[in-house]
Amino acid sequence: MFSMAIADFEQTVTQDAAIAVSSLTRRFGEIRAVQNLSLSVPQRSVYAFLGPNGAGKTTTIRMLLGLMRPDCGDVRIFGELMNRSNRLCLLGRIGSMVEGPSLYPHLTAYENLQVTQKLISLKPFEIDRVVAITRLENDAHRLVKTYSQGMRQRLGLALALLARPDLLILDEPTNGLDPAGITEMRELIRRLPEECGVTVFLSSHLLSEVEQIATHVGIIGCGQLLFEGTLAAFQQRSGNRVVIETDSPAIAGEILRQGGWNPLSLGDSALRIEFPNQASVASAVEMLVTAGAKIYQVRTEQPSLENLFLDLTNASSFGSHVQQEVLHE
Amino acid sequence: MNELFRAMQVEVFKLRRTLALWSSLLVPAVVIAMTMAVNLSRSQGTEFVLDHPNGWDTLMLDQTLVLWCFVLLPLFIALEAALLAGLEHRENTWKQMFALPVRRWTIYVSKLTVGMALVCLSSLVLAAGTAFQGWLLVKFRPDLGVTYPIPWDLILLRNFGFVPVVLLLFAVQLWVAIHWRSFTEPMTVGIAGTLIGITLLRTLKNSVSSPAGPLMASLFPWSLPYIMIAPISNSTLPEATTGLRETALIVGVLGGLFVSALGCWETLRRDVS
Secondary structure, three states: OHHHHHHHHHHHHHHHEEEEEEEEEEEEOOEEEEEEEEEEEEOOOEEEEEOOOOOOHHHHHHHHOOOOOOOEEEEEEOOEEOOOOOHHHHHOOEEEEOOOOOOOOOOEHHHHHHHHHHHOOOOOHHHHHHHHHOOOHHHOOOEHHHOOHHHHHHHHHHHHHOOOOOEEEEEOOOOOOOHHHHHHHHHHHHHHHHHHOOEEEEEEOOHHHHOOOOOEEEEEEOOEEEEEEEHHHHHHOOOOEEEEEEOOHHHHHHHHHHOOOOOEEOOOOEEEEEOOOHHHHHHHHHHHHHOOOOEEEEEEOOOOHHHHHHHHHHHHHOOOHHHHOOEEO | OHHHHHHHHHHHHOOOOOHHHHHHHHHHHHHHHHHHHHHHOOOOOOOOOOOOOOHHHHHHHHHHHHHHHHHHHHHHHHHHHHHHHHHHHOOOHHHHHHOOOOOHHHHHHHHHHHHHHHHHHHHHHHHHHHHHHHHHHHHHOHHHOOOOOOOHHHHHHHHHOOHHHHHHHHHHHHHHHHHOOOOHHHHHHHHHHHHHHHHHHHOOOOOOOOOHHHHHHHHOOOOHHHHHHOOOOOOOOOHHHOOHHHHHHHHHHHHHHHHHHHHHHHHHHOOOO
Protein backbone atom coordinates (compact mmCIF):
# COMPACT_ATOMS: atom_id res chain seq x y z
CA MET A 1 0.00 0.00 0.00
CA PHE A 2 2.75 2.36 1.06
CA SER A 3 4.91 1.47 -1.96
CA MET A 4 1.92 2.06 -4.26
CA ALA A 5 1.48 5.49 -2.71
CA ILE A 6 5.16 6.26 -3.31
CA ALA A 7 4.86 5.03 -6.92
CA ASP A 8 1.79 7.26 -7.44
CA PHE A 9 3.65 10.20 -5.94
CA GLU A 10 6.68 9.61 -8.17
CA GLN A 11 4.43 9.31 -11.22
CA THR A 12 2.74 12.60 -10.34
CA VAL A 13 6.12 14.30 -9.89
CA THR A 14 7.30 12.87 -13.21
CA GLN A 15 4.16 13.97 -15.04
CA ASP A 16 4.38 17.46 -13.59
CA ALA A 17 8.03 17.83 -14.48
CA ALA A 18 9.08 19.43 -17.74
CA ILE A 19 12.11 17.15 -17.69
CA ALA A 20 12.40 14.00 -15.62
CA VAL A 21 15.58 12.03 -16.02
CA SER A 22 16.25 8.78 -14.26
CA SER A 23 19.43 6.73 -13.97
CA LEU A 24 20.98 8.32 -17.05
CA THR A 25 24.43 6.94 -17.79
CA ARG A 26 26.85 7.52 -20.63
CA ARG A 27 30.43 6.38 -20.96
CA PHE A 28 33.10 7.28 -23.49
CA GLY A 29 35.39 4.28 -23.36
CA GLU A 30 36.64 4.11 -19.80
CA ILE A 31 35.43 7.59 -18.94
CA ARG A 32 32.06 7.86 -17.26
CA ALA A 33 30.77 11.19 -18.52
CA VAL A 34 27.39 10.84 -16.82
CA GLN A 35 26.66 8.28 -14.14
CA ASN A 36 23.27 7.25 -12.87
CA LEU A 37 21.94 10.80 -13.15
CA SER A 38 18.39 11.54 -12.06
CA LEU A 39 16.88 14.97 -12.07
CA SER A 40 13.52 16.64 -12.21
CA VAL A 41 12.84 20.06 -13.69
CA PRO A 42 9.54 21.64 -12.59
CA GLN A 43 7.42 23.27 -15.27
CA ARG A 44 7.77 27.02 -15.70
CA SER A 45 10.91 27.09 -13.61
CA VAL A 46 14.30 28.45 -14.55
CA TYR A 47 16.47 25.47 -13.73
CA ALA A 48 20.21 26.08 -13.61
CA PHE A 49 22.24 22.99 -14.30
CA LEU A 50 25.60 23.74 -12.79
CA GLY A 51 28.95 22.09 -12.72
CA PRO A 52 32.59 22.72 -13.53
CA ASN A 53 33.90 22.20 -17.06
CA GLY A 54 33.88 18.51 -17.92
CA ALA A 55 31.29 17.64 -15.27
CA GLY A 56 28.91 16.12 -17.82
CA LYS A 57 26.51 19.01 -18.43
CA THR A 58 26.73 19.07 -22.22
CA THR A 59 26.61 15.27 -22.47
CA THR A 60 23.43 15.33 -20.37
CA ILE A 61 21.93 18.03 -22.57
CA ARG A 62 22.78 16.07 -25.72
CA MET A 63 20.99 13.06 -24.28
CA LEU A 64 17.97 15.21 -23.38
CA LEU A 65 17.76 16.31 -27.02
CA GLY A 66 18.29 12.86 -28.48
CA LEU A 67 21.59 13.93 -30.04
CA MET A 68 23.36 11.20 -28.11
CA ARG A 69 22.06 7.87 -26.94
CA PRO A 70 22.46 7.04 -23.26
CA ASP A 71 23.98 3.70 -22.27
CA CYS A 72 21.09 3.32 -19.85
CA GLY A 73 18.41 5.36 -18.15
CA ASP A 74 15.53 7.28 -19.58
CA VAL A 75 14.40 10.81 -20.32
CA ARG A 76 10.83 12.02 -19.95
CA ILE A 77 9.72 15.33 -21.40
CA PHE A 78 6.42 16.59 -20.01
CA GLY A 79 5.76 13.10 -18.71
CA GLU A 80 6.35 11.31 -22.00
CA LEU A 81 9.20 8.90 -22.37
CA MET A 82 11.52 10.00 -25.16
CA ASN A 83 12.02 7.11 -27.55
CA ARG A 84 12.33 6.58 -31.28
CA SER A 85 8.61 6.69 -31.90
CA ASN A 86 7.85 10.02 -30.20
CA ARG A 87 11.24 11.73 -30.35
CA LEU A 88 10.21 14.11 -33.14
CA CYS A 89 6.94 14.97 -31.44
CA LEU A 90 8.77 15.87 -28.22
CA LEU A 91 11.49 17.79 -30.04
CA GLY A 92 8.68 19.92 -31.47
CA ARG A 93 8.10 21.20 -27.92
CA ILE A 94 11.77 21.96 -27.24
CA GLY A 95 13.93 24.86 -28.33
CA SER A 96 17.65 24.48 -27.80
CA MET A 97 21.07 26.01 -28.05
CA VAL A 98 23.86 23.53 -27.39
CA GLU A 99 27.43 24.71 -26.83
CA GLY A 100 26.85 28.10 -28.35
CA PRO A 101 24.75 29.05 -31.37
CA SER A 102 25.10 27.01 -34.57
CA LEU A 103 24.72 29.46 -37.41
CA TYR A 104 25.41 29.85 -41.11
CA PRO A 105 27.86 32.79 -41.27
CA HIS A 106 27.31 33.35 -45.01
CA LEU A 107 23.61 34.03 -44.44
CA THR A 108 21.96 36.98 -42.72
CA ALA A 109 20.32 36.56 -39.33
CA TYR A 110 16.93 36.67 -41.03
CA GLU A 111 17.99 33.98 -43.50
CA ASN A 112 19.33 31.83 -40.65
CA LEU A 113 15.91 32.04 -39.04
CA GLN A 114 14.28 31.27 -42.38
CA VAL A 115 16.27 28.03 -42.61
CA THR A 116 14.63 26.72 -39.44
CA GLN A 117 11.27 28.31 -40.26
CA LYS A 118 11.13 26.58 -43.64
CA LEU A 119 12.52 23.30 -42.36
CA ILE A 120 9.85 22.85 -39.70
CA SER A 121 7.15 24.65 -41.67
CA LEU A 122 6.44 27.62 -39.41
CA LYS A 123 4.63 30.79 -40.38
CA PRO A 124 7.02 33.54 -41.57
CA PHE A 125 5.73 36.04 -38.96
CA GLU A 126 7.33 33.91 -36.23
CA ILE A 127 10.67 35.26 -37.44
CA ASP A 128 9.62 38.85 -36.76
CA ARG A 129 8.37 37.82 -33.33
CA VAL A 130 11.66 36.28 -32.20
CA VAL A 131 13.69 39.05 -33.81
CA ALA A 132 11.70 41.50 -31.65
CA ILE A 133 12.11 39.40 -28.49
CA THR A 134 15.87 39.22 -28.94
CA ARG A 135 16.10 42.85 -30.12
CA LEU A 136 17.80 42.07 -33.37
CA GLU A 137 15.50 44.20 -35.55
CA ASN A 138 18.23 46.60 -36.65
CA ASP A 139 20.73 43.91 -37.58
CA ALA A 140 18.48 41.14 -38.88
CA HIS A 141 19.56 41.66 -42.48
CA ARG A 142 23.28 41.73 -41.82
CA LEU A 143 25.46 38.73 -42.59
CA VAL A 144 26.06 36.70 -39.45
CA LYS A 145 29.81 36.63 -40.10
CA THR A 146 29.84 40.33 -39.17
CA TYR A 147 28.07 39.72 -35.85
CA SER A 148 29.63 40.14 -32.41
CA GLN A 149 29.57 37.21 -29.99
CA GLY A 150 26.70 38.80 -28.08
CA MET A 151 24.58 39.17 -31.21
CA ARG A 152 25.35 35.59 -32.20
CA GLN A 153 24.15 34.41 -28.78
CA ARG A 154 20.96 36.42 -29.17
CA LEU A 155 20.39 34.96 -32.61
CA GLY A 156 20.96 31.49 -31.16
CA LEU A 157 18.29 32.23 -28.59
CA ALA A 158 15.98 33.54 -31.33
CA LEU A 159 16.41 30.24 -33.19
CA ALA A 160 15.61 28.32 -30.02
CA LEU A 161 12.43 30.38 -29.49
CA LEU A 162 11.25 30.26 -33.09
CA ALA A 163 8.85 27.32 -32.77
CA ARG A 164 7.28 28.67 -29.55
CA PRO A 165 8.72 25.88 -27.43
CA ASP A 166 7.34 24.82 -24.06
CA LEU A 167 10.84 23.94 -22.92
CA LEU A 168 14.02 25.83 -23.65
CA ILE A 169 17.35 24.05 -23.21
CA LEU A 170 20.32 26.40 -23.26
CA ASP A 171 23.86 25.18 -22.83
CA GLU A 172 26.10 27.91 -21.41
CA PRO A 173 24.10 30.75 -22.98
CA THR A 174 26.43 33.41 -21.56
CA ASN A 175 29.63 31.77 -22.78
CA GLY A 176 32.00 34.25 -24.38
CA LEU A 177 29.91 37.29 -23.50
CA ASP A 178 31.24 40.44 -21.89
CA PRO A 179 29.63 41.63 -18.60
CA ALA A 180 27.10 43.79 -20.47
CA GLY A 181 26.22 40.86 -22.74
CA ILE A 182 25.80 38.57 -19.74
CA THR A 183 23.43 41.02 -18.08
CA GLU A 184 21.45 41.40 -21.29
CA MET A 185 21.18 37.65 -21.84
CA ARG A 186 20.22 37.15 -18.21
CA GLU A 187 17.41 39.69 -18.52
CA LEU A 188 16.21 38.03 -21.69
CA ILE A 189 16.07 34.61 -20.03
CA ARG A 190 14.46 35.98 -16.89
CA ARG A 191 11.52 37.33 -18.92
CA LEU A 192 10.87 34.13 -20.82
CA PRO A 193 8.84 32.09 -18.30
CA GLU A 194 6.49 35.03 -17.71
CA GLU A 195 6.21 36.30 -21.27
CA CYS A 196 6.35 33.05 -23.21
CA GLY A 197 5.33 30.51 -20.58
CA VAL A 198 8.37 28.36 -21.15
CA THR A 199 10.40 26.24 -18.78
CA VAL A 200 14.06 27.14 -19.03
CA PHE A 201 16.81 24.59 -18.44
CA LEU A 202 20.18 26.24 -18.68
CA SER A 203 23.65 25.03 -17.93
CA SER A 204 26.54 27.04 -16.64
CA HIS A 205 29.82 26.50 -14.90
CA LEU A 206 29.38 29.66 -12.84
CA LEU A 207 26.69 29.93 -10.21
CA SER A 208 27.15 33.70 -10.01
CA GLU A 209 25.93 33.97 -13.62
CA VAL A 210 22.61 32.31 -12.95
CA GLU A 211 21.81 32.84 -9.27
CA GLN A 212 19.81 35.96 -10.06
CA ILE A 213 17.48 34.20 -12.48
CA ALA A 214 17.33 30.55 -11.41
CA THR A 215 14.46 29.25 -9.33
CA HIS A 216 15.96 25.76 -9.08
CA VAL A 217 19.47 24.40 -9.27
CA GLY A 218 20.93 21.02 -10.07
CA ILE A 219 24.63 20.62 -9.41
CA ILE A 220 26.64 18.02 -11.22
CA GLY A 221 30.23 16.95 -10.62
CA CYS A 222 32.12 14.09 -12.24
CA GLY A 223 28.93 13.00 -14.00
CA GLN A 224 26.92 12.68 -10.78
CA LEU A 225 24.18 14.87 -9.38
CA LEU A 226 25.42 16.44 -6.16
CA PHE A 227 22.45 18.60 -5.29
CA GLU A 228 19.02 19.35 -6.63
CA GLY A 229 16.48 21.74 -5.22
CA THR A 230 15.43 25.34 -4.98
CA LEU A 231 18.04 28.05 -4.72
CA ALA A 232 16.82 28.82 -1.17
CA ALA A 233 17.29 25.20 -0.14
CA PHE A 234 20.79 25.29 -1.53
CA GLN A 235 21.57 28.39 0.50
CA GLN A 236 20.22 26.76 3.66
CA ARG A 237 22.85 24.07 3.37
CA SER A 238 25.26 26.47 5.01
CA GLY A 239 22.96 27.08 8.02
CA ASN A 240 24.98 25.15 10.57
CA ARG A 241 28.48 25.75 9.38
CA VAL A 242 30.33 26.91 12.47
CA VAL A 243 33.82 28.26 12.98
CA ILE A 244 35.37 27.70 16.43
CA GLU A 245 38.46 29.67 17.40
CA THR A 246 40.53 27.90 19.99
CA ASP A 247 44.05 27.87 21.44
CA SER A 248 44.83 24.43 20.03
CA PRO A 249 42.93 23.45 16.91
CA ALA A 250 44.79 20.14 16.61
CA ILE A 251 43.70 18.89 20.04
CA ALA A 252 40.23 20.37 19.69
CA GLY A 253 39.91 18.70 16.30
CA GLU A 254 40.83 15.34 17.76
CA ILE A 255 38.27 15.76 20.56
CA LEU A 256 35.55 16.64 18.06
CA ARG A 257 36.48 13.71 15.86
CA GLN A 258 36.06 11.41 18.84
CA GLY A 259 32.63 12.95 19.30
CA GLY A 260 31.71 11.94 15.77
CA TRP A 261 32.15 15.25 13.95
CA ASN A 262 34.40 15.98 11.03
CA PRO A 263 36.20 19.29 11.65
CA LEU A 264 38.32 21.02 9.08
CA SER A 265 41.35 22.96 10.29
CA LEU A 266 41.48 26.62 9.24
CA GLY A 267 45.10 27.49 10.07
CA ASP A 268 46.60 27.74 13.56
CA SER A 269 43.65 29.01 15.49
CA ALA A 270 40.33 27.85 14.09
CA LEU A 271 38.26 24.88 13.03
CA ARG A 272 35.26 24.68 10.74
CA ILE A 273 32.55 22.10 11.36
CA GLU A 274 29.26 21.30 9.63
CA PHE A 275 26.68 20.52 12.33
CA PRO A 276 23.38 18.80 11.59
CA ASN A 277 21.49 21.12 14.02
CA GLN A 278 21.88 23.82 16.68
CA ALA A 279 21.87 21.31 19.57
CA SER A 280 24.99 19.65 18.18
CA VAL A 281 26.80 23.00 18.28
CA ALA A 282 26.10 23.29 22.00
CA SER A 283 27.21 19.68 22.62
CA ALA A 284 30.46 20.19 20.76
CA VAL A 285 31.31 23.39 22.64
CA GLU A 286 30.48 21.71 25.96
CA MET A 287 32.71 18.77 25.05
CA LEU A 288 35.64 21.09 24.25
CA VAL A 289 35.23 23.14 27.43
CA THR A 290 35.00 19.97 29.55
CA ALA A 291 38.22 18.73 27.94
CA GLY A 292 39.93 21.98 28.92
CA ALA A 293 40.19 23.64 25.55
CA LYS A 294 40.13 27.44 25.52
CA ILE A 295 37.35 28.71 23.26
CA TYR A 296 37.85 32.27 22.06
CA GLN A 297 35.00 32.54 19.61
CA VAL A 298 32.15 30.48 18.15
CA ARG A 299 30.51 31.93 15.05
CA THR A 300 28.32 30.70 12.22
CA GLU A 301 29.75 31.08 8.75
CA GLN A 302 27.51 32.15 5.87
CA PRO A 303 29.39 31.29 2.72
CA SER A 304 28.37 32.78 -0.57
CA LEU A 305 26.44 30.61 -2.98
CA GLU A 306 29.53 30.56 -5.13
CA ASN A 307 31.60 29.16 -2.26
CA LEU A 308 28.96 26.54 -1.52
CA PHE A 309 28.98 25.58 -5.13
CA LEU A 310 32.76 25.42 -5.22
CA ASP A 311 32.88 23.38 -2.01
CA LEU A 312 30.43 20.91 -3.45
CA THR A 313 32.05 20.59 -6.86
CA ASN A 314 35.62 20.58 -5.54
CA ALA A 315 34.69 17.89 -3.05
CA SER A 316 33.32 15.85 -5.92
CA SER A 317 36.48 16.38 -7.98
CA PHE A 318 38.68 15.16 -5.13
CA GLY A 319 36.49 12.16 -4.42
CA SER A 320 35.25 13.37 -1.06
CA HIS A 321 32.34 11.81 0.74
CA VAL A 322 30.04 14.68 -0.21
CA GLN A 323 29.10 13.47 -3.64
CA GLN A 324 28.32 9.97 -2.57
CA GLU A 325 24.91 11.02 -1.37
CA VAL A 326 22.70 12.96 -3.76
CA LEU A 327 20.91 15.72 -1.95
CA HIS A 328 17.37 16.42 -3.04
CA GLU A 329 15.88 19.35 -1.19
CA MET B 1 7.41 13.55 -48.56
CA ASN B 2 6.58 17.16 -47.68
CA GLU B 3 9.32 17.03 -45.10
CA LEU B 4 11.84 15.86 -47.68
CA PHE B 5 10.72 18.54 -50.08
CA ARG B 6 11.12 21.21 -47.38
CA ALA B 7 14.56 19.87 -46.48
CA MET B 8 15.60 20.09 -50.15
CA GLN B 9 14.21 23.63 -50.41
CA VAL B 10 16.25 24.61 -47.35
CA GLU B 11 19.36 22.96 -48.75
CA VAL B 12 19.00 25.03 -51.92
CA PHE B 13 18.33 28.14 -49.81
CA LYS B 14 21.58 27.57 -47.89
CA LEU B 15 23.57 27.63 -51.15
CA ARG B 16 23.21 31.42 -51.34
CA ARG B 17 26.59 33.13 -51.57
CA THR B 18 28.43 29.82 -51.43
CA LEU B 19 31.31 28.49 -53.46
CA ALA B 20 29.31 25.27 -53.88
CA LEU B 21 26.85 27.05 -56.14
CA TRP B 22 29.39 29.20 -57.96
CA SER B 23 31.74 26.29 -58.66
CA SER B 24 28.97 24.34 -60.39
CA LEU B 25 28.67 27.27 -62.80
CA LEU B 26 32.30 28.28 -63.08
CA VAL B 27 34.15 24.94 -63.31
CA PRO B 28 32.27 23.74 -66.44
CA ALA B 29 32.45 27.27 -67.85
CA VAL B 30 36.24 27.11 -67.54
CA VAL B 31 36.24 23.82 -69.48
CA ILE B 32 34.26 25.46 -72.26
CA ALA B 33 36.48 28.54 -72.23
CA MET B 34 39.65 26.45 -72.44
CA THR B 35 38.49 24.30 -75.35
CA MET B 36 37.07 27.35 -77.09
CA ALA B 37 40.39 29.15 -76.84
CA VAL B 38 42.19 26.13 -78.30
CA ASN B 39 39.71 25.67 -81.16
CA LEU B 40 39.52 29.31 -82.16
CA SER B 41 43.31 29.57 -82.26
CA ARG B 42 43.84 26.40 -84.32
CA SER B 43 45.84 26.94 -87.46
CA GLN B 44 43.99 26.72 -90.77
CA GLY B 45 43.57 23.24 -92.15
CA THR B 46 44.04 21.41 -88.86
CA GLU B 47 42.19 18.10 -88.92
CA PHE B 48 39.36 18.53 -86.46
CA VAL B 49 36.78 15.87 -87.30
CA LEU B 50 38.58 12.66 -86.41
CA ASP B 51 36.71 9.42 -86.03
CA HIS B 52 33.34 10.99 -85.27
CA PRO B 53 30.56 11.52 -87.78
CA ASN B 54 30.34 15.25 -87.10
CA GLY B 55 32.20 18.13 -85.53
CA TRP B 56 29.77 18.38 -82.61
CA ASP B 57 30.76 14.91 -81.37
CA THR B 58 34.41 15.78 -81.79
CA LEU B 59 33.80 18.92 -79.75
CA MET B 60 32.23 16.93 -76.93
CA LEU B 61 33.74 13.43 -76.99
CA ASP B 62 37.29 14.46 -77.83
CA GLN B 63 37.39 17.76 -75.99
CA THR B 64 34.95 19.09 -73.37
CA LEU B 65 33.61 15.80 -72.00
CA VAL B 66 36.99 14.06 -72.01
CA LEU B 67 38.44 16.82 -69.89
CA TRP B 68 35.32 16.86 -67.75
CA CYS B 69 34.64 13.16 -67.14
CA PHE B 70 38.26 12.00 -67.09
CA VAL B 71 39.64 14.45 -64.56
CA LEU B 72 37.52 17.44 -63.58
CA LEU B 73 34.17 15.84 -62.73
CA PRO B 74 35.57 13.49 -60.04
CA LEU B 75 37.45 16.40 -58.50
CA PHE B 76 34.43 18.68 -58.84
CA ILE B 77 32.27 16.11 -57.05
CA ALA B 78 34.81 15.78 -54.23
CA LEU B 79 34.76 19.56 -53.90
CA GLU B 80 30.97 19.85 -53.99
CA ALA B 81 30.46 17.09 -51.42
CA ALA B 82 33.07 18.66 -49.13
CA LEU B 83 31.47 22.10 -49.50
CA LEU B 84 27.94 20.83 -48.88
CA ALA B 85 29.01 18.94 -45.77
CA GLY B 86 31.25 21.86 -44.77
CA LEU B 87 28.18 24.11 -44.56
CA GLU B 88 27.16 22.09 -41.50
CA HIS B 89 30.62 21.18 -40.18
CA ARG B 90 31.76 24.80 -40.06
CA GLU B 91 29.71 25.70 -36.99
CA ASN B 92 28.43 22.21 -36.26
CA THR B 93 24.91 23.05 -37.36
CA TRP B 94 24.23 19.31 -37.36
CA LYS B 95 23.34 19.59 -33.69
CA GLN B 96 20.94 22.44 -34.40
CA MET B 97 19.23 20.54 -37.22
CA PHE B 98 19.11 17.18 -35.48
CA ALA B 99 17.52 18.78 -32.41
CA LEU B 100 14.61 19.93 -34.60
CA PRO B 101 11.53 17.81 -35.22
CA VAL B 102 12.86 16.67 -38.59
CA ARG B 103 13.77 13.12 -39.62
CA ARG B 104 17.51 12.80 -39.94
CA TRP B 105 17.37 10.83 -43.15
CA THR B 106 15.57 13.69 -44.89
CA ILE B 107 18.54 15.94 -44.16
CA TYR B 108 20.94 13.38 -45.65
CA VAL B 109 18.80 12.68 -48.71
CA SER B 110 18.27 16.39 -49.33
CA LYS B 111 22.05 16.97 -49.33
CA LEU B 112 22.52 14.09 -51.75
CA THR B 113 19.71 15.29 -54.00
CA VAL B 114 20.91 18.88 -54.06
CA GLY B 115 24.45 17.65 -54.75
CA MET B 116 23.19 15.67 -57.73
CA ALA B 117 21.19 18.71 -58.82
CA LEU B 118 24.43 20.71 -58.81
CA VAL B 119 26.00 18.04 -61.03
CA CYS B 120 23.02 18.42 -63.38
CA LEU B 121 23.48 22.19 -63.29
CA SER B 122 27.12 21.77 -64.29
CA SER B 123 26.00 19.50 -67.12
CA LEU B 124 23.54 22.15 -68.21
CA VAL B 125 26.32 24.75 -68.25
CA LEU B 126 28.47 22.34 -70.29
CA ALA B 127 25.61 21.72 -72.73
CA ALA B 128 24.85 25.41 -73.13
CA GLY B 129 28.55 26.17 -73.41
CA THR B 130 29.00 23.47 -76.05
CA ALA B 131 26.15 24.92 -78.13
CA PHE B 132 27.60 28.40 -77.79
CA GLN B 133 31.09 27.21 -78.70
CA GLY B 134 29.71 25.30 -81.72
CA TRP B 135 27.84 28.41 -82.84
CA LEU B 136 31.06 30.44 -82.61
CA LEU B 137 33.00 27.79 -84.55
CA VAL B 138 30.36 27.70 -87.29
CA LYS B 139 30.57 31.45 -87.53
CA PHE B 140 34.31 32.03 -87.23
CA ARG B 141 35.94 28.68 -88.06
CA PRO B 142 33.81 26.94 -90.73
CA ASP B 143 36.92 25.03 -91.81
CA LEU B 144 36.71 22.89 -88.64
CA GLY B 145 33.59 21.09 -89.85
CA VAL B 146 31.11 22.05 -87.17
CA THR B 147 27.82 22.66 -88.93
CA TYR B 148 24.30 23.94 -88.31
CA PRO B 149 21.77 23.13 -87.04
CA ILE B 150 22.76 22.80 -83.37
CA PRO B 151 21.98 19.17 -82.47
CA TRP B 152 20.32 19.82 -79.10
CA ASP B 153 19.23 16.22 -78.57
CA LEU B 154 22.81 14.96 -79.09
CA ILE B 155 24.26 17.68 -76.87
CA LEU B 156 21.83 16.90 -74.06
CA LEU B 157 22.34 13.14 -74.45
CA ARG B 158 26.12 13.44 -74.29
CA ASN B 159 26.20 15.95 -71.41
CA PHE B 160 23.58 14.24 -69.26
CA GLY B 161 24.21 10.62 -70.28
CA PHE B 162 26.83 10.05 -67.58
CA VAL B 163 24.88 11.73 -64.75
CA PRO B 164 23.12 8.56 -63.45
CA VAL B 165 26.46 6.81 -62.76
CA VAL B 166 27.66 9.85 -60.82
CA LEU B 167 25.26 8.82 -58.03
CA LEU B 168 27.73 6.24 -56.70
CA LEU B 169 30.65 8.66 -56.78
CA PHE B 170 28.65 11.42 -55.12
CA ALA B 171 27.26 9.09 -52.45
CA VAL B 172 30.79 7.88 -51.57
CA GLN B 173 32.22 11.39 -51.48
CA LEU B 174 29.28 12.73 -49.46
CA TRP B 175 29.64 9.93 -46.93
CA VAL B 176 33.35 10.71 -46.52
CA ALA B 177 32.66 14.45 -46.31
CA ILE B 178 29.95 14.05 -43.67
CA HIS B 179 31.83 11.44 -41.68
CA TRP B 180 35.01 13.51 -41.28
CA ARG B 181 34.78 17.14 -40.24
CA SER B 182 37.92 18.25 -42.01
CA PHE B 183 38.01 19.37 -45.65
CA THR B 184 41.20 17.35 -46.15
CA GLU B 185 39.74 13.84 -46.05
CA PRO B 186 37.14 14.20 -48.82
CA MET B 187 39.60 16.04 -51.05
CA THR B 188 42.32 13.45 -50.45
CA VAL B 189 39.90 10.64 -51.25
CA GLY B 190 38.74 12.56 -54.33
CA ILE B 191 42.25 13.17 -55.66
CA ALA B 192 43.40 9.62 -54.92
CA GLY B 193 40.25 8.20 -56.53
CA THR B 194 40.70 10.38 -59.61
CA LEU B 195 44.33 9.29 -60.07
CA ILE B 196 43.48 5.60 -59.66
CA GLY B 197 40.54 6.12 -62.01
CA ILE B 198 42.81 7.64 -64.67
CA THR B 199 45.17 4.67 -64.36
CA LEU B 200 42.31 2.22 -64.76
CA LEU B 201 40.81 4.14 -67.69
CA ARG B 202 44.11 4.02 -69.54
CA THR B 203 43.71 0.22 -69.66
CA LEU B 204 40.70 0.66 -71.95
CA LYS B 205 43.01 1.12 -74.89
CA ASN B 206 45.39 -1.64 -73.80
CA SER B 207 42.86 -4.21 -72.73
CA VAL B 208 44.68 -6.99 -74.57
CA SER B 209 47.71 -6.69 -72.30
CA SER B 210 45.61 -6.02 -69.17
CA PRO B 211 42.15 -7.56 -69.69
CA ALA B 212 41.07 -7.07 -66.06
CA GLY B 213 41.66 -3.31 -66.28
CA PRO B 214 38.48 -2.33 -68.14
CA LEU B 215 36.35 -4.46 -65.83
CA MET B 216 37.92 -2.85 -62.77
CA ALA B 217 37.34 0.55 -64.32
CA SER B 218 33.66 -0.27 -64.75
CA LEU B 219 33.42 -1.06 -61.03
CA PHE B 220 35.44 1.89 -59.78
CA PRO B 221 33.27 4.92 -58.87
CA TRP B 222 35.77 7.53 -60.13
CA SER B 223 36.03 5.86 -63.60
CA LEU B 224 32.34 5.45 -64.27
CA PRO B 225 31.52 8.85 -65.82
CA TYR B 226 34.25 8.52 -68.47
CA ILE B 227 33.18 4.97 -69.34
CA MET B 228 29.76 6.37 -70.20
CA ILE B 229 31.23 8.69 -72.83
CA ALA B 230 34.34 6.71 -73.89
CA PRO B 231 34.37 5.48 -77.50
CA ILE B 232 34.15 1.84 -76.38
CA SER B 233 31.71 0.83 -79.10
CA ASN B 234 34.41 1.69 -81.56
CA SER B 235 35.38 -1.37 -83.55
CA THR B 236 39.09 -0.67 -83.14
CA LEU B 237 38.87 -1.46 -79.42
CA PRO B 238 39.21 -5.06 -78.20
CA GLU B 239 36.38 -7.29 -77.03
CA ALA B 240 37.23 -6.82 -73.35
CA THR B 241 35.50 -3.45 -73.51
CA THR B 242 32.10 -4.70 -74.64
CA GLY B 243 29.29 -4.38 -72.10
CA LEU B 244 31.32 -2.00 -69.98
CA ARG B 245 28.83 0.81 -70.32
CA GLU B 246 25.96 -1.39 -69.14
CA THR B 247 28.04 -2.64 -66.21
CA ALA B 248 29.02 0.92 -65.30
CA LEU B 249 25.37 2.01 -65.41
CA ILE B 250 24.26 -0.80 -63.10
CA VAL B 251 27.18 -0.27 -60.71
CA GLY B 252 26.70 3.50 -60.69
CA VAL B 253 22.97 3.51 -60.05
CA LEU B 254 22.53 0.47 -57.79
CA GLY B 255 25.82 1.09 -55.99
CA GLY B 256 24.81 4.73 -55.52
CA LEU B 257 21.48 3.72 -54.00
CA PHE B 258 23.23 1.21 -51.73
CA VAL B 259 25.87 3.66 -50.47
CA SER B 260 23.19 6.33 -50.01
CA ALA B 261 21.16 3.93 -47.89
CA LEU B 262 24.27 3.18 -45.81
CA GLY B 263 24.90 6.91 -45.38
CA CYS B 264 21.30 7.44 -44.22
CA TRP B 265 21.60 4.56 -41.79
CA GLU B 266 24.80 5.94 -40.32
CA THR B 267 23.27 9.41 -40.02
CA LEU B 268 20.32 7.95 -38.11
CA ARG B 269 22.59 6.16 -35.66
CA ARG B 270 25.41 8.59 -35.12
CA ASP B 271 25.87 10.60 -31.96
CA VAL B 272 26.18 14.31 -32.61
CA SER B 273 29.20 15.67 -30.82
